[in-house]
Amino acid sequence: MIKLVDITKYYSSGYVKTFALRDINLEVKEGEFMTVMGPSGAGKSTLLYILGMLDTPSSGEYHFFDQKVHRLSEKQLSELHKNHIGFVFQSYHLIDDLTVYENLETPLLYKKVKGAERKSKVAEMLDRFQVVAKKDLFPNQLSGGQQQKVAVARAVITNPKLILADEPTGNLNTKEGQEIMELFKELNEEGTTIIQVTHSEKNASYGRRIVNLLDGWIVD
Amino acid sequence: MLKSYLKIAFRNIGKHKGFSFINIAGLAIGMACCILILLWIQDELSYDKFHENRNELYRVFTKVQYSDGRTNLFTESYFPLSRVLTEECPEVVAASRYATHYGLLVKYGEKSFAEDSFGFADASFLSMFSFPFLKGDPKTALSDKFSVVITEEMSQKYFGREDPMGKTLNVNDQVDLQVTGVIEEVPLDSSLQFDFLIPYPLYWGPDWTEPDHWGGNPLETYVLLNKNAVTYETEKKITSIKEKHDPSPATQSTTLNLQPLTRIHLYGLEGGGPVTYIYIFLAVALFVLIIACINFMNLSTAKAATRAGEVGMRKVVGARKADLIKQFFGESILLSFIALFLALLIVELLLPVFNNLSGKQLALGFSSNIIIILGLLGIAVFTGVVSGSYPALFLSSLQPVKVLKGSVPLSSGSSLFRKVLVVSQFALSIFLIIGTAIIYRQLNYMKNRDMGYDANQLIFIYVQRDLTAKYESVKNELLKNSNILSVTRSLQVPSNIGSTVSALDWEGKNPDESVSMNWDIVDFDYFETLKMEMVQGRGFSREFGSDVSGAYIVNEEAAELMGMESPVGKRLSVFRNEGKVIGVVKNFHFKSLHNEITPFVFWMNPGWASMMSCLFVRVAPSNISETLEYVKSVGTKFSPAYPLRYQFMAERLDRLYNRERLMGKIISYFALLAIVISCLGLFGLASFMTERRTKEIGIRKVLGSSVSKVVFLLSKEFTKWVLVANVIAWPVAYYLMSRWLQNFAYRASLGFWIFIMSGVLILVIALLTVSYQAIRAATANPVDALRYE
Structure with missing residues (x-):
């Protein structure tokens, strides 16, 4: 499903190049549950953003199914991204000015899904993630765990092939974290590929494969 | 999608109430101010546009060029001009004389009022101009010498519900005029204003016979040209027609020119004029609007930076750049339309104040002002687009990664x-x-x-008929009051004396040189009453019987023009009347301070006594209101029918x-x-x-x-x-x-x-x-x- 060949990412500031990723070669098969681990600044998030097509590598090749992502235009990237990839962040990143219902609806709006279908999909997600009662509340009226549930629901609502999660439990207490991880496990069992970044050994144990990063290199 | 954008926009307004208020209020005030000025300008530009023949109507004005290079422009015209032009100039379809008068007494039965707005015109006037008739026929309304056309308001005032047609109004106890037409109120945006329109010859009284001579007279000539006439060529033609009848003296060349009717209100005879103020106000209004837009933009931009997170998130869930551009433009246009709505409210509230200030009757007429409406919508869209452009174009291109990592480049460029x-x-x-x-x-x-004279405690009274005829008795009666210090009269008011004389001669004058002086005819005690200072010689005095004819008093400028250190006793001829200079008065202002003081000459002429309607009364500074009462009572005593028209000179x-x-x-x-x-x-x-x-x-x-x-x-x-x-x-x-x-x-x-x-x-x-x-x-x-x- 995903194949990275010699992916390198650096940031230039003045005359100094700061490397975030160096010669990453990685293959991910459909249906995998992979965990990326490593200390702060190892390049975990950068890798995730590149995989999610939110960031572009400085060099190297990125194949997504049969598409050469590194050759695609911004518009094509955006299409690919919105049809196949869902994102979950450590700090939820819900839109503050929209209610739970509207937050869930937003990706569908951008995919131009028709009104009736949109309604049924949102209802399905509200039901599945047990937030029906909260649908008219704004994000700041919810607990962290509830917000993250909504964020996961929002990532899943477009039926993406791949879900990328950047420390999804980092801001949550143990119980809430566990709930979120159970959700991921369920989604994975239904066939969704999941790649998560985490510091926690316990969360890593939900996945079936671990990739360790250190100073931008993959270490075994 | 649209619904979602609207929701976001309104929630944003609600969430930052203070900020939104400042932002919207600023823009609304700017827009309101711009709308008011546009209304004012529209009104100014609309003057005289309601006439059907507006593009073919002109006022004839005269330009005199003297051999010394001076030029003189005036709109006063000649008695025979309109008749001669209609007969001899093929381009002129119709022509009419027009003059105005105020302060005439109008009577119908028991009702009697002093009226202030009389127009005097020829019969052709009403078919040239479009003053809408309610009753009567514009073609024939002024054909009879003793006819009058009145406005609807005057009809109500004198006749109430009666039908005014054929009824008789008495004017100034002199003539009986038959009402032959009723017109709607003359619009405020008409340069020609009148309540009563009367045949021109009656301006001079019922026994006046048309003179054949050409001279500058209190009348204007309007012409209606045919559609194909070329203004420039027509001007040449009418100048040559005038020259044929009335050749100019060698020292000057006179041309007759045409000023389009629609330019009378805003333009001077040769460029310039109040239109400058239109430009100034337009510039300021646009500037204020731009400032308000800039502000709106500025604040929106500052505000937008806080929404970078939202932008990033929308991109992550699949928004394309175009979606975001639409959203931000939509929001800012929505805001600017709210501001526009508020601006309209503000305008409605302020219009009475503004009308009071500008002396107009402006109204925000949505059915009648299609241009302003389109303009306003344009302004709203423009403001919205401009102010939305920064967030729409800059924020929408932000990379979500950077935003989400929290490193939004808070643009030093935009700061x-x-x-x-x-x-x-x-x-x-x-x-x-x-x-x-x-x-x-x-x-x-x-x-x-x-000013060269003391305008304080100086009362100017416009007198006519009874009061002019009994001037000496009025004066004596006034002087009985100890608070009235002195009384005099003159032909003109020294606030704006424009008439000039160029038929001048004195000892040693170069006969080839053409010069002119402003002039006035005055009575005894003039210089004493106005407190003008004599530099040399003396003022007019009863002790010198010869003063009433052939004695001249000049100002310092005139003395300089004559090239004399002490002109007193020297020969001077004005209008071919020989005489001697008896005094030099210190320079004084006889026009507004826009104008330089020019040479001036005074003399006396008892033959003009009936025309001298400017009475001046110098009063003591104490008990002014009592003194005024006394002056009024004297006025009523000698002329019961007319209310006394007085004014303090300083006010004037x-x-x-x-x-x-x-x-x-x-x-x-x-x-x-x-x-x-x-x-x-x-x-x-x-x-x-x-x-x-x-x-x-x-x-x-x-x-x-x-x-x-x-x-x-x-x-x-x-x-x-x-x-x-x-x-x-x-x-x-x-x-x-x-x-x-x-x-x-x-x-x-x-x-x-x-x-x-x-x-x-x-x-x-x-x-x-x-x-x-x-x-x-x-x-x-x-x-x-x-x-x-």
């Missing part, structure tokens, strides 16, 4: 842009303050200038500058508005900037900075901007205001302190605006600021 905006706003405010100050300084200067002089005063007022309102808008903008910006520097302030305070140091730190930058604004505004104000002052022959100095004061005033206002935010930020507990980092 420079913002500084430029603030500086230009304050520059405009400073400019307007300086402008206001200089206008008022000039007005004040004109009010206090020594004041009225010469009505236009300048109106401009001063309007500019001062603009200045106030510009300051309010600028301050709203500054306030919003200051709150935004202090918010962004909350952490810095917190750190500084932890490190031991005092409150006052922090306030200073925050205010310093704004001070710098205001100083830069001064540097920009001063030269512009200096240049434009000195040009404005060029309009006056006698003017106040520019006054450097005005510039300094305006700058300081704006600085103080700006600092007060900023200091609220600065003090709030500086006194906050630093821990609050740092905790969330």
